[in-house]
Amino acid sequence: MSVTTDRIRVLIVKSSLDGHWRGVATVAAGLKDAGMDVIYGGMLTPPEIAKAAIEEDVDVLGINVGGRLGPIRDLLHILRQEGIQPLVVVGGPIPREDFAELRELGIEGIFPPGSTIKGIADFIKGRVRAS
Amino acid sequence: MADGQESGRWQTESGIPLKSRYRPEDVAGLDYERDLGDPGQPPYTRGPYADMYRSRLWRISQLTGAGSVGETSKLLHFYNEVGGDWLHLDRDQLTASHYWDPDHPEVLARKDDVGATGVPILSLADLEDVLKDIAIEKRYIHMSGTPWTNSLYFCVAERRGIPLTALHGTGQGEMTLTYVSTPFKDFPHPRCWVRNNGDLIEFHTQYVPHVVPVSVAGHNARANGIGAHQELAIVLANNIEYIEEVLRRGKLEIDDFAANLGGINYSIGRDFFEEICKCRAGRRMWHKLLTERYHSKDPRSWRLRIHGFSADRDYTYQQPLVNIVRSAYRAVAAALAGCQSLGLGPYDEAITNPTDEALLMAVRTHQVIQLETGIPSVADPLAGSYYVEWLTNELEQKGWEYLAKIEAVGGYLRAIETGWLHQECIKGAIEQEKKLATGETKLVGANCFQMEEDAFEVPARRPTRAWEDAMARVEKLRRERDNGRVAKALDELKRAIDSDENQMLAMMEVAKAGATVGEVGKVYRDIWGIWNAPLKF
Numbered sequence: 001m002s003v004t005t006d007r008i009r010v011l012i013v014k015s016s017l018d019g020h021w022r023g024v025a026t027v028a029a030g031l032k033d034a035g036m037d038v039i040y041g042g043m044l045t046p047p048e049i050a051k052a053a054i055e056e057d058v059d060v061l062g063i064n065v066g067g068r069l070g071p072i073r074d075l076l077h078i079l080r081q082e083g084i085q086p087l088v089v090v091g092g093p094i095p096r097e098d099f100a101e102l103r104e105l106g107i108e109g110i111f112p113p114g115s116t117i118k119g120i121a122d123f124i125k126g127r128v129r130a131s
Numbered sequence: 132m133a134d135g136q137e138s139g140r141w142q143t144e145s146g147i148p149l150k151s152r153y154r155p156e157d158v159a160g161l162d163y164e165r166d167l168g169d170p171g172q173p174p175y176t177r178g179p180y181a182d183m184y185r186s187r188l189w190r191i192s193q194l195t196g197a198g199s200v201g202e203t204s205k206l207l208h209f210y211n212e213v214g215g216d217w218l219h220l221d222r223d224q225l226t227a228s229h230y231w232d233p234d235h236p237e238v239l240a241r242k243d244d245v246g247a248t249g250v251p252i253l254s255l256a257d258l259e260d261v262l263k264d265i266a267i268e269k270r271y272i273h274m275s276g277t278p279w280t281n282s283l284y285f286c287v288a289e290r291r292g293i294p295l296t297a298l299h300g301t302g303q304g305e306m307t308l309t310y311v312s313t314p315f316k317d318f319p320h321p322r323c324w325v326r327n328n329g330d331l332i333e334f335h336t337q338y339v340p341h342v343v344p345v346s347v348a349g350h351n352a353r354a355n356g357i358g359a360h361q362e363l364a365i366v367l368a369n370n371i372e373y374i375e376e377v378l379r380r381g382k383l384e385i386d387d388f389a390a391n392l393g394g395i396n397y398s399i400g401r402d403f404f405e406e407i408c409k410c411r412a413g414r415r416m417w418h419k420l421l422t423e424r425y426h427s428k429d430p431r432s433w434r435l436r437i438h439g440f441s442a443d444r445d446y447t448y449q450q451p452l453v454n455i456v457r458s459a460y461r462a463v464a465a466a467l468a469g470c471q472s473l474g475l476g477p478y479d480e481a482i483t484n485p486t487d488e489a490l491l492m493a494v495r496t497h498q499v500i501q502l503e504t505g506i507p508s509v510a511d512p513l514a515g516s517y518y519v520e521w522l523t524n525e526l527e528q529k530g531w532e533y534l535a536k537i538e539a540v541g542g543y544l545r546a547i548e549t550g551w552l553h554q555e556c557i558k559g560a561i562e563q564e565k566k567l568a569t570g571e572t573k574l575v576g577a578n579c580f581q582m583e584e585d586a587f588e589v590p591a592r593r594p595t596r597a598w599e600d601a602m603a604r605v606e607k608l609r610r611e612r613d614n615g616r617v618a619k620a621l622d623e624l625k626r627a628i629d630s631d632e633n634q635m636l637a638m639m640e641v642a643k644a645g646a647t648v649g650e651v652g653k654v655y656r657d658i659w660g661i662w663n664a665p666l667k668f
Binding site for chain 1: 238244313444574576663667
């Protein structure tokens, strides 16, 4: 991954049509405070998320999962096809029993309710700076 | 505790500074008759009815609905058997709430999500099947409060030979959820909802007198991050928008419909006394609004009835069974506050759409407090407490101040259209989150007393093939219905809305003809244009 500026670019989206935005608002604000550039994309379909990630040339894709994992599987498939590999982190009310499947999909940044912004920011900085 | 001595540490959740004790001089100006009155007497601070829970306990109202129509029908029977008495259907967000059919591209892109947040009721046939074997005339029904959803109920009643005057229930129909708290994607412009609620108020007043047409909700805005005083003001501001809409039409006078507007929903959150005092302040404010601003003459218009909703906003994902304790304290607060009905967030709220076990535990929590604690014996038992009366006054004053702020930006609708209200919520959410991060606000199990391995694992509800089921049902309907009749009914709906007629009769024909939610959504979007919440963060 090429980081062209010092600032990490993050696109935050919702993969579901569940409109609760408190989580994405607070994470977006927290990551900005942690020195990142944050773009909020809204409620997008998997192809729209991939398109936005390419257009915005982001290092990180933060996805609020308000439903099931189907859209996440679809999104990862599209990202592979497009040949882009942003760091994907997910948050929201994701049951623990889904963590194993997310890890199998290659997603290690899983942040359910109660996660701290610092924990999310540290995870992102560790992964993006390391690559 | 050492940190307890810091200044600013002792305040309510909404930021009202607290002294360590309250004395007679803190409520020196309090006049019993003017400011409190007996329960059932103006200004209704102490409750809307004289006997309160002696005449009727609060209604147990749990949101139910998940997966397919068949799964939800079974769930409703379970809920019924364990003692739930208010039917409150949770609708699928993708389809039923967004007014999109299951083959809309936005839904097709997320088929897996259908049924995860509620049941896809997409046509009259769906609601008939969900309510199969349920005697709706004997139940208190929560309608999600739109011309479409209420028409579906009315048509179910009509087909069963039940007169609309025999229905009892509440419609939600508020806008904070739809346009601020969980704003929908590409939704009809907010003006559409003001219009719809005006139509509902007129129609219910005339034909469905025992169903509250519109119950404005404070809960959802609270979940976004605003305080108790702001919630008081937002609920009033939303109601004012509807009152003005109906009065502007010139067909009804304030006392023709205000009694039915005075059923609202408040969040009952973590701050025990603040939430109790908020309910007391809210009743007094409603009385003032109706008598002083609208010159209402009918006491029935002055009584605010409150549906409490235990705030699951600070339920924890970690150690989820601890949420049972949280819900019980909120239920006690609602009982002491004199709520007429109450919904408790089930303990697994932060993880999943409730499992049967979590739903059962919520119902049992209500029942224990209703039947074992003695709380229902006496109305407004906290009245006269220096602290409670002082805090009630504080919340009322701050509530009026915030209402003035909303009116200064142009009123409730303008506050939504411009994104002002969204920004207010975002500010609040970020501030609350900072307090959680620093530990200034404690959340047991989440930011203190955490455990490496979670002590209580709870399963998630897994809806089965809800999209496939919904799609098959819609396809069958499209095949079997009279498509000419549907097209004619939708044209008539469009004409009624365009020509400022009440849309309810046209909508009932749309429902009976076998139209789907997506077809109704298309009419609304064509007329009003689409709108997305101006969320900036």
